[in-house]
Amino acid sequence: MTSPTLSIVSELAEIVGPANVLTDLDVTAGYVTDWTGHWRGHTEAVVRPGSTAEVSAVLATCHRLGIRIVPQGGNTGLVGGSIPMEGEIVLSTQRLTRIERVDVVDRTLAAGAGVTVAQAQDAARQHGLDLGIDLASRDSATLGGIVSTNAGGIRMIKNGNTRKQLLGIEAVLSDGRVVTRWKELVKDNVGYDLPGLLAGAEGTLAVITRVLLRLIVPAPRTQVALVAVSTVGDALRLVDRLERAGLTLEAAELMTRTGVDLVRRHHDLRAPLAVDSPLLLLVEVSGQRDTQALLLDILEKAGEAVLDAAVEEGPAPKLWRYRESHTESISAESSTPPVKLDISTPLREIEQFLTTLTPGLTEKFPNVRAVCFGHIADGNLHVNLLDVQENERERVTDFVLRHVTRHDGSISAEHGVGRAKAPWLELGRSPQDIDLMKSIRAAIDPAGLLNPHILPSR
Template identity: 70%
Template sequence: MTVETRSLTDELTEIVGAAHVLTEQELISGFVTDWTRRWTGHTAAVVRPANTDEVSAVLAACHRAGAAVVPQGGNTGLVGGSVPMHGEIVLSTVRLNRIDRVDPVGRTIDAGAGVTVAEAQRAARHHGLDFGIDLASRDSATMGGIVSTNAGGIRMIKNGNTRAQLLGVEAVLADGTVFTRWKELTKDNVGYDLPGLLAGAEGTLAVITRVRMKLVVPPRATKVALVGVESVGGALEFVDTLQRSGLSLEAAELMTRSGIDLVQHHKSLRAPFAEDTPFALLVEVSGQADAQQLLLDALTAGESVIVDAAIEDGPAHRLWNYRESHTEAVGAVSTTPPVKLDISTPLREIESFLAELTVRMRDAFPGVRAICFGHIGDGNIHVNLLDVADDQREAVTDMVLRLVARHDGSISAEHGVGRAKAPWIGLGRTPVDLQLMRSIRSALDPAGILNPAILPSNPQP
């Protein structure tokens, strides 16, 4: 630890109290490694401020000391963006965990950045409402984290992404200045959408301390179907049939036979269908009283592409388990930390992208297993690559992301760029676009102390 860092640690201790500046190795180990265990960094201190004033004082002190800071919420981001790979101070939002208000009339929730998605859901449900974002990491992922990554998740097809839920934000800039835009208006076009700019900024523009988010009216009842299909085209055709059926589509998730097999073994589940199919589609729908009949009609209409189907009343945890356990199963069985590439393509390209990916993986990386699944209705596929040797990581990532670009897709559909995809950011954005991002960054953080190693940053003087 340098003399400068030691005196900064003292200053941070004065701000948040000794109990909330962690420096002991055993206390900080959970903060310096990410959920996938692929990214492990190091830090002189993890700071846990209790409110916006303390966040402001912490950032002002780091700014004066020229110390870089990585904001961290639930640390479930899958791209290494919350990990201090270069010895940055970790600013944890774990104590910003208060839900200040649920307004059942305006249908909004005011919550600290460290409140988890599951806590927000519970608070909303207490008032007969729901939180519009849902994802399998709900018990750990935080409001600050989902805003900063502009998370999508399993309800995006119905409610839109996190940016679409965001009404107001309180955030602290790198020098400690507090920025607040705290409206509950869905229509408010006075100048730039600065809260929207912070959404997806991956902690590079400000530390979010509180958010005001929209809530949604939950469907009265849902039906869940797990449908075996022969092809990706068939899955998309069935999604289209459902969208035209008068039902409201709440979720549409694609899985492959190999992914289902993996989950089945890992979780000791029964095979979902009597007959094996190369793909399975999980859909959740809501609608009028005759939702069951409409769903059966849609399944009959889709006979040409559907091999088998199982239907249950929502929430249908048993059927969802096949989908939601994918990330855990993949992590458990891979002999190396999986390479996780979260991509999207236009719907018309998904089938050819996946077909080409299968052939290229087999030819170029025969020892690597690819397990693909994801939010197919949004064109989003999580490409998980298992058993990738250390010296293959870069080449296999390069191959997949270039293939995505050739199919007019995005190298980051919902997890962000983080460290995992930083070298490939040019595949998704033009030089002018990247330069504009740098300009915005230097306007908000001229000293470049906020998460400096990710997204396009300016060379330091």
């Protein structure tokens, strides 16, 4: 394996221009450390191509020299997948930022992989449409990133995950060949679903340069309720009642009192409700009829299952703030980079999973604090572990992921595998399944140059 040298730096500079090959350590520092601060790598260079043709030339050059690449979008991923831990070259999509077209008839958006989720949302909203995906990292997370991680987010319950939004893709293979599937068709069954395969591939199969996403028609009005509940079961039954009454669930997020107290401390916020409940459910709903009256009626009829509630017309940023500030407040609070686990279980298991998790953790790791929150209607919880010492990260992770497996769950609901979960892949996939994934990798990137150390490495 050739190590990156001055010659690769000058070859890359010839392709993208010297200003777009970053080598200064102060400048590259932000590209080699992840959002949580746990994953810290190193690189000879960050290369920032400005077009698919430049990405292709960069990859062909690296292929010729046997140089490994880590693709990077907004670097908000939470599993260490975008960090060059072994000194790989970082290929940043930061300059692929062209919004090419919003098609209001076919309801699609065509854009460069480096466009952020917030920029794509703004473009769609100017036409009365919206992106089907939304997440708290929207200002930095890119379209290439959400496709590569198959992100879920807060609107997944209504619109599905990113793969479901993906109609077309342009991507560059590790040898520089460009693959394009680009048709504004919702029905197109000609062979394998290549865009679907690249979605969730975490940069191991190709570098995505352009995406064609379907857009949704947003609900004209929504209502948001923050509801104090005692149990996960009460929260799920309330969600069920809302849907059965004909309301459309736009979002359903569960928080614990511990998490909300932490957010309040870090943002100097008042208690959202008069009652101090162990759990808070945030729901956003829309509907044809008088949504607010119907929502209030359901909350009232829920009896003791609803301890208290606040209802506001959407988008209700003041209510959402308690939920959206969780991730950064947790990072600010923890004395060490938090261990961030993102799991899902079948809905029937999630209450038992959550109520047994904390006592089990406390018994084995008394110094560790757990803050759980997440997209409850998808059975998805973000398990955040604070104050974990470096030498116990692996054991704590192992404890939680085995607990997930006992409840028929997934060790990665939406963040992907990256480096963080790679050692536990066999908890989520059978040996045959892992072998097949390796074969697919070997067929598409035979030299093993793209993000070689994540997912099942070869």
